Amino acid sequence: MATRDLAIGIILSLQTIVGILGNLSVLCFHLFLYLTRCKFRSTDLIIKNLTIANLLVIFSRGVPQMMACFGLKDFLNDFACRHVFYVHRVSRDVSIGTTCLLSVFQAIMISPLNSRWAELKVKAPKYIGTSSIFCWILNMMLNIILPLHMTHKKNNTNFIQKRDYDYCYDILHGNITPKLYVALILCRNGFCLILMVWASGFMVFILHRHKQQVQYIHRKNLSPRSSPESTAMQSILVLVCTFVSLWTLSSIFHICLAVFNNPSLWLRNTSTLIAACFPTVSPYILLSHDARVSWVCFAWNGIQNLLNFS
Template identity: 75%
Template sequence: MASRDLVTGKIFSLQTIVGILGNFSVLYFYLFLHYTRCKLRSTDCNLKNLTVANLLVIFSKGVPKMMAGFGLKDFINDFGCKFFFYVHRVGRDVSIGTTCLLSVFQAIAISPLNSRWAELKVKAHKYIATSNIFCWILNMMLNIILPLYVTDKRNNTNFTQKTDYGYCYVMEDGTVTMKIYAALILCRDGFSLVLIVSASSFTVFILHRHKQQVRYIHRNNLSPRSSPESTATQSILVLLCTFVSLWTLSSIFLICLTVLNNLSLWLRNTSALINACFPTVSPYILINYDSRVPRVCFA
């Protein structure tokens, strides 16, 4: 086994272990709050959904990449290839959709009561669970054709174009179906990104205006400590900024993988590594900003 493959396996192993530990910790945290009947925030449902999607991405991409890096090239059969690619795509898309929902619901939650969103603010929490379920169903249906274009490396059929992911092949026949599928994915991702940036900008504007309005409180030597709502909003803003940055970098690599031919395995591995960065990093952002975590850990 080449030393380069060994290094790749170690890197994906480290990322997978760190991501699994972080997301399982956050999942335990929310399950603890649920079973102890603690008061939950309106965004906790979205964050639980995001954690599950993150785990799917890490398991379906990190584990196969890790095993392929350690020299196990043909350890997945045809069904396994189709399953792993489908689960990864659904998990990734649900992660994007949930992040979009999270930013929109957070913007609605902190909007002033006298704004045009006042009526929607009262009813928004009733649609959070329904929106998450719809997000799962939509992305499962949208990616249903993906397994048709994935096969294992033991398949001896000659394909006109195929991409080697180290443990599976992805066929690229350039049919109208694949073009429509790629267009739908691109439009969905672009629309989600616009919503995330717009909702986040609105949230920053509201927070800044609120800070200007209550500045006199700090001049009276009252406690400058942020409220739980403000801290939760800050954590979500950090989460969204991290997501947008990594999503942009991932999209650049995706364009390179789509446009260029005869790409090296290093470039594909780097793209996979960046794709899994947000699922790996996001739970630690949530743990760092949520003041309820120490009490749960102590309990």
């Protein structure tokens, strides 16, 4: 095994472990809220869908690529190879769409009651479940032809063009089809990106205006802690900046993979690392800006103290 492959395998292993632990922590956190009958927020269902999509992205792309870096390149049969790539593509698109849905929903809920969105603000929570299911179904339908282009490494058929993904082959039917498919994906994801940036900018504007209106209340508060508006703005800005930067990098590498018929091993591995960055870091961003986390930690410490005392 080459030293470069070993180093990339170790990096992918660390990223996979950190991503799995972070997303499982989010699911355990919401499970604890459910068991303690804590009041749920309207965005909790969206966050749980985002967490599941993130886990599927890590398991379907990060884990196979990590195993390939360690020398295991023929561990998937034809059926598994087709469906692993299909699950990865669907879950990745659902992760992007759900992040966009989260931002738009927050923008609707934070809008003033006297705005033209007042009626939509009342109806929006009722359609969260429907919107999440629609996001999954839509992306499953849009990527339905992807398994037809994948085959396992043991397939000895002489294809005219194929792209090597270390553990699977992507069969290329001409030069125009892959590039057109990538262009359509980038346009769709770009639309989600524009919606997310607009919604986040709208929220920051509303929160900043609200902070100015109640500024005299915060002046009387001698506590060094940040105001709720500042905390909310920081959460929005961190999530948006992380998403925009990683999405831009990931799009650049996807374009390179589509342009080159035989991309280098470095390009494939770097693309995998960047594609898994947002599913890895997003749960930590969400947990670090959720005020209920401190309450859960306090309750858990109280339970442990009671058990030790008894």
